[in-house]
Amino acid sequence: MHYKLALIGFGNVARSLAKLLLRKEDLLKQQGITFSFTGISTGSHGFAVNSNGLDVQKAIEFVESGKDISPLNNSQFPIPDSLSVIQHSSADVIFENSPVNTQTGQPALDHIRAALNLGMHAITANKGPVVHGYRELTALAKSKGKQFKFESTVLGGAPVFSVFRESFPLAELSSIKGIFNATTNVILSRMEDGEAYEDSVKYAQSIGLAETDPTNDVDGWDAAIKVAALVTVLWDTPMTPQQVNPTGIRGITSEMIAKAKAEGKRYKLVCSAEKVDGKIIASVSPQLVDSSSPLYGMMNSSTGITFRTDVILDYSIVLSEKPGMKGGPVETAYGLFADFVTIAK
Amino acid sequence: MHYKLALIGFGNVARSLAKLLLRKEDLLKQQGITFSFTGISTGSHGFAVNSNGLDVQKAIEFVESGKDISPLNNSQFPIPDSLSVIQHSSADVIFENSPVNTQTGQPALDHIRAALNLGMHAITANKGPVVHGYRELTALAKSKGKQFKFESTVLGGAPVFSVFRESFPLAELSSIKGIFNATTNVILSRMEDGEAYEDSVKYAQSIGLAETDPTNDVDGWDAAIKVAALVTVLWDTPMTPQQVNPTGIRGITSEMIAKAKAEGKRYKLVCSAEKVDGKIIASVSPQLVDSSSPLYGMMNSSTGITFRTDVILDYSIVLSEKPGMKGGPVETAYGLFADFVTIAK
Numbered sequence: 001m002h003y004k005l006a007l008i009g010f011g012n013v014a015r016s017l018a019k020l021l022l023r024k025e026d027l028l029k030q031q032g033i034t035f036s037f038t039g040i041s042t043g044s045h046g047f048a049v050n051s052n053g054l055d056v057q058k059a060i061e062f063v064e065s066g067k068d069i070s071p072l073n074n075s076q077f078p079i080p081d082s083l084s085v086i087q088h089s090s091a092d093v094i095f096e097n098s099p100v101n102t103q104t105g106q107p108a109l110d111h112i113r114a115a116l117n118l119g120m121h122a123i124t125a126n127k128g129p130v131v132h133g134y135r136e137l138t139a140l141a142k143s144k145g146k147q148f149k150f151e152s153t154v155l156g157g158a159p160v161f162s163v164f165r166e167s168f169p170l171a172e173l174s175s176i177k178g179i180f181n182a183t184t185n186v187i188l189s190r191m192e193d194g195e196a197y198e199d200s201v202k203y204a205q206s207i208g209l210a211e212t213d214p215t216n217d218v219d220g221w222d223a224a225i226k227v228a229a230l231v232t233v234l235w236d237t238p239m240t241p242q243q244v245n246p247t248g249i250r251g252i253t254s255e256m257i258a259k260a261k262a263e264g265k266r267y268k269l270v271c272s273a274e275k276v277d278g279k280i281i282a283s284v285s286p287q288l289v290d291s292s293s294p295l296y297g298m299m300n301s302s303t304g305i306t307f308r309t310d311v312i313l314d315y316s317i318v319l320s321e322k323p324g325m326k327g328g329p330v331e332t333a334y335g336l337f338a339d340f341v342t343i344a345k
Numbered sequence: 346m347h348y349k350l351a352l353i354g355f356g357n358v359a360r361s362l363a364k365l366l367l368r369k370e371d372l373l374k375q376q377g378i379t380f381s382f383t384g385i386s387t388g389s390h391g392f393a394v395n396s397n398g399l400d401v402q403k404a405i406e407f408v409e410s411g412k413d414i415s416p417l418n419n420s421q422f423p424i425p426d427s428l429s430v431i432q433h434s435s436a437d438v439i440f441e442n443s444p445v446n447t448q449t450g451q452p453a454l455d456h457i458r459a460a461l462n463l464g465m466h467a468i469t470a471n472k473g474p475v476v477h478g479y480r481e482l483t484a485l486a487k488s489k490g491k492q493f494k495f496e497s498t499v500l501g502g503a504p505v506f507s508v509f510r511e512s513f514p515l516a517e518l519s520s521i522k523g524i525f526n527a528t529t530n531v532i533l534s535r536m537e538d539g540e541a542y543e544d545s546v547k548y549a550q551s552i553g554l555a556e557t558d559p560t561n562d563v564d565g566w567d568a569a570i571k572v573a574a575l576v577t578v579l580w581d582t583p584m585t586p587q588q589v590n591p592t593g594i595r596g597i598t599s600e601m602i603a604k605a606k607a608e609g610k611r612y613k614l615v616c617s618a619e620k621v622d623g624k625i626i627a628s629v630s631p632q633l634v635d636s637s638s639p640l641y642g643m644m645n646s647s648t649g650i651t652f653r654t655d656v657i658l659d660y661s662i663v664l665s666e667k668p669g670m671k672g673g674p675v676e677t678a679y680g681l682f683a684d685f686v687t688i689a690k
Contacts, residue, residue: 020656027515158657159512166511167504169686170372171679294665297642306665311365311679312503316663320639320651334516334656341514 001032003344004051006039006089006120008082008111009097010063013125013152016333017095018056024337033344039089041082043099046070049079051090082107086114093343095336096124102216102225102241105132116140116148123339125152125332130229131240147343150233152335154180154226155303156328158319159338164234164307171309173234175274178305178316179298180226183210183217184249184269188286189299191257192266208328209301220246220269223284227271230305235273237280246284265290268298294318346377348689349396351384351434351465353427353456354442355408358470358497361678362440363401369682378689384434385414386427388444393417394424396435427452431459438688440681441469447561447570447586450477461485461493468684470497470677475574476585492688495578497680499525499571500648501673503664504683509579509652516654518579520619523650523661524643525571528555528562529594529614533631534644536602537611553673554646565591565614568629572616575650580618582625591629610635613643639663 005021007014021028021035028034036053046068048054054072062069073079077088086094094115096108105128112122112129116137124130129137130150141148154160164173179185183204190200201218204210216222224241231239252267260267265288273282289295294316298304304318319331350366352359366373366380373379381398391413393399399417407414418424422433431439439460441453450473457467457474461482469475474482475495486493499505509518524530528549535545546563549555561567569586576584597612605612610633618627634640639661643649649663664676 024515031515158660159508162512163504163508167507167683169683169690170369170376291642292644294642294663297636297639299637304661311682312664312676314663314665315503316649316661316665318639318661318663319657320659320661331657337656338512338514345514 001034001344003033003035003093003340004038004053004089004091005035006041006086006091006094007037007097008041008086008094009099010040010042010045010059010069011097012329013332013336014095014097015060015063016329017336018060020330020333020337022056028341031341031345033341038091039085040069040072041085042069046073047079047081047085048072049075049085049088051088082111083114086111086118086120091115091120093121093123093340096122096126096129097336098126100126100225101128102221105129109133112137112148113140116144116146119144119146121146121149121343123149123336123343125150125157125336127153127225127229131225131232134232135236135238149339149343150229151339152332153229155305155317155319156182157331157333157335158317159335160230160305160317161233162338162342163317168307168309168312171311173275173307173309175272175308176230176234176305177270177272177295177308179268179295179303180271180305181217181220181223181269182301182303183214184220184223185298185302186300187218188249188252188257188267188269191252191254192261194254196254218250219248220284223269223271227273227282227284231273231280231282235275235280239280239282244282244284247286249286252286260288266296268295270295346379346689348378348380348437348685349383349398349435350380351386351431351436351439352382352442353386353431353439354444355385355387355390355404355414356442357674358677358681359440359442360405360408361674362681363405365675365678365682367401373686376686376690378686383436384430385417386430387414391415391418392424392426392430394420394430394433396433427456428459431456431463431465436460436465438466438468438685441467441471441474442681443471445471445570446473447566450474454478457482457493458485461489461491464489464491466491466494466688468494468681468688470495470681472498472570472574476570476577479577480581480583494684494688495574496684497677498574500650500662500664501527502676502678502680503662504680505575505650505662506578507683507687508662513652513654513657516656518620518652518654520617520653521575521579521650522615522617522640522653524613524640524648525616525650526562526565526568526614527646527648528559529565529568530643530647531645532563533594533597533602533612533614536597536599537606539599541599563595564593565629568614568616572618572627572629576618576625576627580620580625584625584627589627589629592631594631597631605633611641613640615640
């Protein structure tokens with residue numbers, strides 16, 4: 001079975017995905033799965049559509065050398081934006097990786113809606129459309145006999161949604177708890193080693209983890225939208241980051257961290273959600289944890305989640321940082337890749 | 346779809362499974378899955394077959410009050426053993442939970458062979474047949490259009506095999522590492538708190554974790570057969586516990602543990618397997634770990650495994666002990682239950 005792929009958003013993650021697909025091309029062929037790229041939409045390097053398949057290697061070269069990809073476009077239609085890429089790519093699957101909009105989920109929401117309406121599968125690493133459109137998009141996909149998938153939205157590409165869906169049949173989820181934001185975990189880890197807050201933020205930015213404006217991470221909004229996405233999907237209960245109403249780490253001083261360390265404790269930006277009397281109570285806030293907590297050992301850019309169910313006691317998934325082995329875009333790309341393979345199988 | 350079930354082995358785990366199935370009966374019905382029990386084989390309380398379905402509640406009462414279950418038998422054939430239960434139960438699925446035999450995998454191996462040959466699905470919590478018959482039984486099941494499943498063999502019912510199978514498509518596994526034996530982890534945890542080895546063993550026995558003869562746990566054989574099962578399945582490379590050739594914890598003294606503790610380290614019975622130049626190197630031995638290791642925080646009866654792949658950096662699954670919340674047979678039973686639901690869906 002051959003799949004035409006469109007990449008909406010062509011940043012680090014999308015380019016890593018393209019490279020991963022090329023690296024695994026033979027393995028996929030052995031599974032009877034072949035693919036070509038028929039549309040690419042970039043943020044600031046133009047658009048390209050070629051229903052016969054375009055040279056993604058060239059597109060990567062162009063973008064990584066700051067050039068525009070429009071020379072690769074051979075559509076007879078004008079291609080001024082992402083929606084026209086989707087419309088004219090004749091793709092079977094789109095990968096939506098435009099920038100996250102916590103408040104509205106746009107423009108990703110419109111991109112995925114358009115793709116599903118055109119009978120395409122939609123895969124995204126973007127938390128926005130999950131939080132702002134999970135039920136609608138899932139129903140729309142179903143009505144078209146297609147799938148809407150988003151494995152790489154929460155734990156940086158590490159399997160979480162599929163684990164609960166495939167490996168916990170008929171289990172009742174009572175709570176989730178974890179560390180979902182790597183940037184704040186790096187900052188808190190370095191402050192524990194005596195580094196000042198500002199320097200820790202600078203470090204997180206220097207390794208490409210924190211953005212120039214770290215607000216989204218340090219004030220807890222990235223963690224909150226992940227909590228909202230998990231609640232929305234795992235309990236099928238719509239929740240927004242605003243409802244999670246996060247508390248960030250700005251209030252945690254070096255003194256507080258030193259005092260905690262002396263007592264064998266650590267501050268972590270703890271994400272949690274619990275079902276109590278049929279209602280979901282969710283929160284994101286800095287909390288003191290001791291060595292008996294699965295969260296205590298998650299240092300630097302490590303993240304993780306603990307499921308509590310009626311059948312298996314605390315089951316934790318931990319994506320741990322290994323010195324010298326940088327995950328990042330490659331792992332997130334694998335989440336998108338895994339969604340594609342699951343759809344194709 | 347209705348499933349006739351036979352329980353071969355009716356100990357704690359099998360009885361917990363029966364109770365769990367009854368507890369989830371309505372949920373299963375909502376999925377279009379109904380069931381009845383048509384055969385039960387116990388170790389020392391007899392056998393019962395009733396193709397119209399037998400009263401499993403009564404069977405549980407009988408066994409838990411030391412009585413024989415044969416009054417529940419209504420077969421016109423003599424039912425002197427497990428094989429005749431399998432043969433005359435007309436079951437669709439058997440749950441094989443006879444005692445583990447590390448050396449040969451018998452009699453579980455013969456039970457599962459017989460069931461598959463009769464066109465039944467086979468589900469087991471028994472590591473023996475996985476280590477001694479994985480390829481044969483998987484091929485036999487396939488040839489009959491049935492399934493051979495064993496989720497609860499390694500991490501006490503917590504999903505491991507299904508996670509790797511369903512959530513890591515086309516990933517290359519380079520290594521696994523973990524703590525697979527709860528008994529030795531409890532012993533080492535209590536020795537760290539100053540308890541003598543013998544008293545720690547007695548404690549592990551008192552909570553029903555260690556057997557009267559703790560050899561299988563403390564000499565590393567239980568851990569070794571789990572390593573062998575994981576290698577056999579995840580890399581499709583047959584391996585026996587003898588090939589793992591484990592080193593147990595008898596050589597670890599209170600003095601060594603105290604010294605390690607003073608240095609912020611811990612002894613753990615570390616299980617590992619790694620693919621090096623196409624060969625699998627596996628081991629079970631006590632090792633010093635520091636707080637940077639995901640294994641460091643696994644105390645008491647907590648167990649866990651870390652996968653390293655080409656696409657996702659270290660991904661750990663941890664089943665953590667929660668004070669006052671005992672897992673044990675219920676969790677193992679859920680692994681069997683999950684295998685059943687997966688087959689039925």
